[in-house]
Amino acid sequence: MNSYQKKRKEAQKKWNLLKASKIPVIYLGTASCGRAAGAMEVLKSVQKTLKENRLKAKIVQVGCIGPCYLEPLMDIRLPSRPRISYANVNPEKATRIIESYLIKGDPLLQFAVGHFGDENVEFTNGVPAFFDLPMLKPQVRVVLRNCGFIDPEEIDHYLANEGYAGIMQAFSKLPQEVIAEVGEAGIRGRGGAGFPTYKKWEICRNSPGESKYLICNADEGDPGAFMNRSLIEGDPHSVLEGMLIAAYAIGASHGYIYIRAEYPLAIARLKKAITQMKDYGFLGKNIQNSRFNFDITIREGAGAFVCGEETALIASIEGKRGMPKSRPPFPAVAGLFGMPTIINNVETLGTLPNILRNGASWYKGYGTRGNHGTKTFSLVGKVRRSGLVEVPLGMTLRKIIFDIGGGTRKPFKAVQTGGPSGGCLSEEFLDTPVDYESLDAAGSIMGSGGLIVMDEDTCVVDVAHYFLDFTQKESCGKCSPCRVGSRHMVEILERIIKGQGQADDLTKLQTLGETVKRGSLCGLGQTAPNPVLTTLRYFRPEYLLHVTEKHCPSAVCRELIEYRVIPEKCTGCQRCVSVCPTGAITGPRAEPHNLDPSKCIKCRACYEICRFDAIAGDAIIIRSKRRSSDEQAK
Amino acid sequence: MKERSVTNKDLIHIFSGFKSEEGNLIPILQRVQEKRGYISEEAIKRISRFLKISENQIFGVASFYSQFRFDAPGRNSIKVCLGTACHVRGGQILCEAVERELDISPGQTTKDKRFDLERVACLGCCALAPVIQINDDIYSRMTVIRLKEILDKYE
DSSP states (O other): OOOOHHHHHHHHHHHHHHHOOOEEEEEEEEEHHHHTTHHHHHHHHHHHHHHHTTOOOEEEEEOHHHHHHGOSSSEEOOOTSSSSEESSSHHHHHHHIIIIIIOOOOGGGGGGGEEEESGGGGGGGOOBGGSSTTTTTTTTOOOTTTTTOHHHOOHHHHHHHHTTHHHHHHHHHHHHHHHHHHHTOBBBBBBTOOOBHHHHHHHHHSSSOSEEEEEEEEEOOOOOOOHHHHHHHOHHHHHEEEEEEEHHHHSSSSSEEEEETTTTTHHHHHHHHHHHHHHEEEEEEGGGGSOOOOOOOEEEEESOOGGGGGHHHHHHHSSSSOOOOOOSSSTTTTTTGSSSSEEHHHHHHHHHHHHHHHHHHHHHHHHEEEEEEEEEEEESSSSSSOOEEETTOOHHHHIIIIIIIIIOOOEEEEEEEEEGGGGEEEEGGGOOBOOOHHHHHHTTOOOOEEEEEEETOOOHOOOOOOOOHHHHHHHOSSSIIIIIIHHHHHHHHHHHHTOOOOHHHHHHHHHHHHHHHHSSSHHHHHTTHHHHHHHHHHOOOHHHEEEEEOOOSSSSSSGGGGEEOOTTOOOOOOOOHHHOOTTOOEEESSSEEEOTTTOOOOHHHHHHHHHHTTTOSSSSEEEHHHHHHHHOOO | OOOOOOHHHHHHHHTSSSSSSSGGHHHHHHHHHHHHHOHHHHHHHHHHHHOOOOHHHHHHHHHHHHHHOOOOOOSSSEEOSHHHHHHTTTTHHHHHHHHHHHHHHHOOBOTTTSEEEEEEEEEEEHHHHOOOTTTTHHHHHHHHHHHHHHTTTOO
């Protein structure tokens, strides 16, 4: 038995002991998103409750299982009972559930959302299987298979779940055979551009160079996207194993992980995982007797969106300003320090172990022709069930947004795919299959996987301005189409949302947008106009209302809206009077209040308190100024 | 973050972990900022001597990246997320409320050094938007009216 098999057997033993634990096991999702929802307070409360009641239980901190809207999630498994999942747990609820289940044996199923596993299913009567929940059922978990199940800080948990079996498979083949297998599987770069992974590798493998580099691009800069963070936090070893496979295929001896400094937990988990890899002989010299040497350095990004672009990322690792270069030469020929370099996205790398372990034909079973496999998306915005999802390519936007995401509360308006570089698609595109070509044809892009859903309360002009303002600020300034063009576009959009738009502004936007797209040096500039161009194409009437009638139908654009008190609804509770920072609201108790528009700064405080405070009565509304003047005219 | 004066010792300790190569500039700047909270002119001079690259070049690189700041931070750091999901759910209004409450603009520190304020592109908790981060604490599903009460927790 070689050392890998031995380590794996020990890991399996450990894993089985946890599975057949004689004491209760409590799983807590403590990735960044869970923590934001209060998981660490729940953890403290769980520890305290166990101690106070002298209960014995094992606590396992796991990564994100996906449905962020259910966070914080706490699961409990008692010996020979299925694992039961409780959602939206707070410290008090956690105590109540633990005291009830662990002491009295009553699992308080009214708080349960789902169960895992088939042991004593009758016990869970009425509670559905977790993966049968509407959000989970249509999903296919390939990359995310371990997220939420294993302790990401335990290499043994990963090993016991077929971890590092992919790289062992790769070692039994020649590097060229690994490239062929990945080519056969047909995986395309998950960072957004969709270039076939194996082709890039082949070019790099065949390029001469005394050393070669592999870079893992974890500079997830798209606002509204968190797929890579979740994967690294929930299953770091899968990405690291993917790096080993890629490095072996291209013949790289050194790897870098370029990761956003804004992801401290992900960085900490990677560091820990790398130490474990070294201990287990998966990094360093002669890895698992394969004569293959590899080491990994973590580089923290210093906050520049453009560094997601390959050549800018390389400049940043070299200690320079992160500015892109013109290509060719492509990084696969001359990249980091002038050497052949491959840059792969986190998700691409995380998929590789699965492909090597299960074979290309298995992987091809998911997705559609030319778009094989699965893709993760962060489904956010005005959608009911937000979170991290993984689906086979080719699923329609409708299925993702409505079946998985549960649709929107107010009528659906648009979905932005591909983050700030992507496009905003209207309702008629809901039946578009999500694959690289179809999204391209609609004027958007796949991008790294952000899906931002908007309802009728979202103003598309405001959103287009938001995205362009973001990319314009992140423009590195090297080429003028991007630097100057995007600036002008933002200025025009600013005019429009302020109600100062001019008749020819839309034509100007269109021309400028097309020029920036064609003339820019790198992907940032080439895609920056997409949100504007697509909204101009699919939501022109909304732009026209802003320009000609100074009217924002969604009541979002600040200069075009006003706050009003509806006298019939106002209970005169004075809550709004007390929160108004400018004294714009006045009125005696128990009588309808007055709102002076000349003093109102539209800070939203009165609107919020009027909705969230029980004695107030939804009496303050926000609406378009034009609507008010229309009514007065009547 | 507490204010600490960067001593020679600190810098020597940081430098000892790196080779004198241009590629190490950004990690060194990050360690210096971690230690002191900002990059001082003095620190740039010393890094310049250590890496044998000009002060201009170092300032050029450091000012390119939004992570680096060149003046001392406050005792508590507020980051208001203006990522897409937060924007759609009112992040900008939240940011203005913080500005009003503390009477500073993003990038500035209050006179009493209690808070500094930064806008960030995305904290990666989009499903819980809008969010703000104060030091290491993340507050999700934020509202303007909860803000004051939360700020009062920090001294």
